[in-house]
Amino acid sequence: MLRLENISFEVENEKEILKDVNLTIEKGKFIAITGPNGGGKSTLARIISGVLKPTKGKITFYGEDITDLSITERAQRGISFGFQQPVRFKGITVHDLVNIAKGEDLSVMEASHYLSEVGLCAKDYINRELNDGLSGGEIKRIEIATIIARNTKLSIFDEPEAGIDLWSFNHLIDIFMKMHQSKENSIVIISHQERILDVADEIIAMVDGAIVKRGAKESVLPELLHCEDPKNCLNCHDILEA
Amino acid sequence: MNDIAKKLLKEVSGLDEMPKGAYNIRENSKSVARQSSENIEIVSKEDKSGIDIIVKPDTKSENVFIPALVSCSGVHDLVYNDFFIGENADITIIAGCGVSTGDSCDGSEHNGIHRFFLGKNSKVRYVEKHIGEGTGTGKRVIDPVTEVIQEEGSYMEMETTQIKGVDSTRRFTTAKLKDGAKLVIKEKLMTHGEQFAESKFEVDMDGEDSSVNLISRSVARDYSRQTFISKINGNTRCMGHSECDAIIMDHGVVSAIPEITANSLDATLIHEAAIGKIAGDQMIKLMTLGLTEGEAEAKIIDGFLN
Numbered sequence: 282m283l284r285l286e287n288i289s290f291e292v293e294n295e296k297e298i299l300k301d302v303n304l305t306i307e308k309g310k311f312i313a314i315t316g317p318n319g320g321g322k323s324t325l326a327r328i329i330s331g332v333l334k335p336t337k338g339k340i341t342f343y344g345e346d347i348t349d350l351s352i353t354e355r356a357q358r359g360i361s362f363g364f365q366q367p368v369r370f371k372g373i374t375v376h377d378l379v380n381i382a383k384g385e386d387l388s389v390m391e392a393s394h395y396l397s398e399v400g401l402c403a404k405d406y407i408n409r410e411l412n413d414g415l416s417g418g419e420i421k422r423i424e425i426a427t428i429i430a431r432n433t434k435l436s437i438f439d440e441p442e443a444g445i446d447l448w449s450f451n452h453l454i455d456i457f458m459k460m461h462q463s464k465e466n467s468i469v470i471i472s473h474q475e476r477i478l479d480v481a482d483e484i485i486a487m488v489d490g491a492i493v494k495r496g497a498k499e500s501v502l503p504e505l506l507h508c509e510d511p512k513n514c515l516n517c518h519d520i521l522e523a
Numbered sequence: 524m525n526d527i528a529k530k531l532l533k534e535v536s537g538l539d540e541m542p543k544g545a546y547n548i549r550e551n552s553k554s555v556a557r558q559s560s561e562n563i564e565i566v567s568k569e570d571k572s573g574i575d576i577i578v579k580p581d582t583k584s585e586n587v588f589i590p591a592l593v594s595c596s597g598v599h600d601l602v603y604n605d606f607f608i609g610e611n612a613d614i615t616i617i618a619g620c621g622v623s624t625g626d627s628c629d630g631s632e633h634n635g636i637h638r639f640f641l642g643k644n645s646k647v648r649y650v651e652k653h654i655g656e657g658t659g660t661g662k663r664v665i666d667p668v669t670e671v672i673q674e675e676g677s678y679m680e681m682e683t684t685q686i687k688g689v690d691s692t693r694r695f696t697t698a699k700l701k702d703g704a705k706l707v708i709k710e711k712l713m714t715h716g717e718q719f720a721e722s723k724f725e726v727d728m729d730g731e732d733s734s735v736n737l738i739s740r741s742v743a744r745d746y747s748r749q750t751f752i753s754k755i756n757g758n759t760r761c762m763g764h765s766e767c768d769a770i771i772m773d774h775g776v777v778s779a780i781p782e783i784t785a786n787s788l789d790a791t792l793i794h795e796a797a798i799g800k801i802a803g804d805q806m807i808k809l810m811t812l813g814l815t816e817g818e819a820e821a822k823i824i825d826g827f828l829n
């Protein structure tokens with residue numbers, strides 16, 4: 282369904298942030314992308330959503346070459362992208378943003394549903410402005426709610442766990458599982474969280490702008506961490522949680 | 524009242540028909556409709572053009588409508604309105620000014636000089652909208668002067684809005700605050716074309732624990748220019764805050780000139796100003812939600828001036 286062929290992304294000083302990435306994500310799959318900071322995960326997500334244009338390579342989505350399509354066109358084709366760092370807006374309310382995401386004017390009750398999904402008490406938040414008054418965790422949940430509201434063929438979440446407490450996090454995993462149940466839509470989650478790696482169908486490890494391994498969790502983690510037994514290794518635990 | 528005047532009236536004050544309670548409607552330099560209420564009396568000034576609005580003490584939750592309309596070109600309106608707000612009264616004043624010059628190349632002008640005298644512990648919400656219309660080259664000019672005198676414990680909230688349509692505005696607002704008086708000013712402005720807007724505030728906090736909060740949000744498009752001058756003097760224990768937030772587009776130019784003076788050790792004064800184009804990541808976010816560039820821009824601006 283989504284296919285990246287020989288994708289490279291180079292910046293001015295000839296630094297290659299992504300190096301010849303080849304990747305296929307099938308319909309209905311739940312993929313986790315993990316790897317150390319600076320590995321190129323967020324850059325890959327931006328390339329898929331059209332925020333960045335690759336310097337080389339080709340992207341197809343359901344058979345259509347989308348390499349030259351704009352952000353808007355890709356969004357309209359069914360690609361959603363929850364940012365690692367959500368954006369703040371003066372004057373735009375949570376309700377406004379959910380409406381924009383959904384593409385229609387929702388009633389307070391309909392919009393509230395998506396906030397409850399991410400563990401926010403809807404009545405306290407629905408009319409709040411998306412300004413600096415919201416904490417990092419709050420704005421992150423709202424970001425996730427907008428992606429859930431869109432319910433598109435492909436949803437990419439960039440480190441959704443950041444700033445979210447454990448209780449909500451468990452609930453969040455339930456939500457991802459629920460999204461996954463339909464098997465119609467694909468989910469890509471960039472994450473360091475072991476719980477997410479546990480529930481994904483497959484894991485992709487990215488290091489230094491390249492995919493070093495793809496497969497089941499048991500096969501990917503040792504490769505990524507150069508460690509035989511990452512599950513019981515304190516050092517690996519620290520690296521993953523970093 | 525002709526159709527142009529009716530349309531302006533609807534836009535500046537939201538009125539389809541004559542409201543209940545007190546009102547005065549001014550059209551082309553004359554009062555064309557007026558009504559006093561039991562608690563709010565409106566009388567003509569004897570020495571010059573304008574009205575006195577006298578609100579009895581303890582009046583609660585009443586509205587006064589005082590729209591001014593200029594429905595043809597070549598009008599140069601100058602009006603003096605004085606508001607006397609009795610102690611403990613709590614009212615809303617819906618003002619506003621619409622200037623239409625049709626397809627004429629003659630300009631029109633409305634200059635309102637408003638003075639507010641707020642009695643002890645009174646509360647006023649003042650809502651004012653400026654509208655300019657017309658397709659000709661005639662310039663539409665609105666130059667309001669506002670003077671606010673607040674007695675102990677009084678509260679005044681001014682909300683002023685001017686979205687496009689007015690070619691030139693010079694707004695000058697002064698206020699003097701006694702003990703515990705609070706003033707909140709929220710200004711929203713959008714200029715386009717070759718328009719010019721200047722907004723100047725001068726606030727003296729003379730009373731202990733008085734406070735002022737001045738919030739300006741504006742958008743300057745095309746070749747328009749805006750200047751904000753906020754002068755806040757803290758003369759005793761008091762709190763002053765002014766915030767100027769502007770989005771510039773095309774070739775728009777915005778200047779923010781703060782002057783905050785603490786004449787007392789116990790005065791706390793803050794000025795914040797941020798001027799810049801729409802943030803790139805805001806556009807990107809809305810586009811990833813499916814909006815086009817134009818739609819994203821419109822949403823951001825609408826929200827900002829909301």
Ligand SMILES: Nc1ncnc2c1ncn2[C@@H]1O[C@H](COP(=O)(O)OP(=O)(O)O)[C@@H](O)[C@H]1O
Nearest residue numbers: 292296298316317318319320321322323324325
């Ligand atoms: N536009 C850019 N210009 C220069 N360097 C960049 C740019 N974008 C990202 N980088 C660098 O590319 C690397 C990968 O970044 P990123 O994709 O954010 O990694 P990750 O999300 O895996 O932590 C980092 O070293 C980052 O500093």
Ligand SMILES: [Mg+2]
Nearest residue numbers: 322323324365
């Ligand atoms: Mg990242």
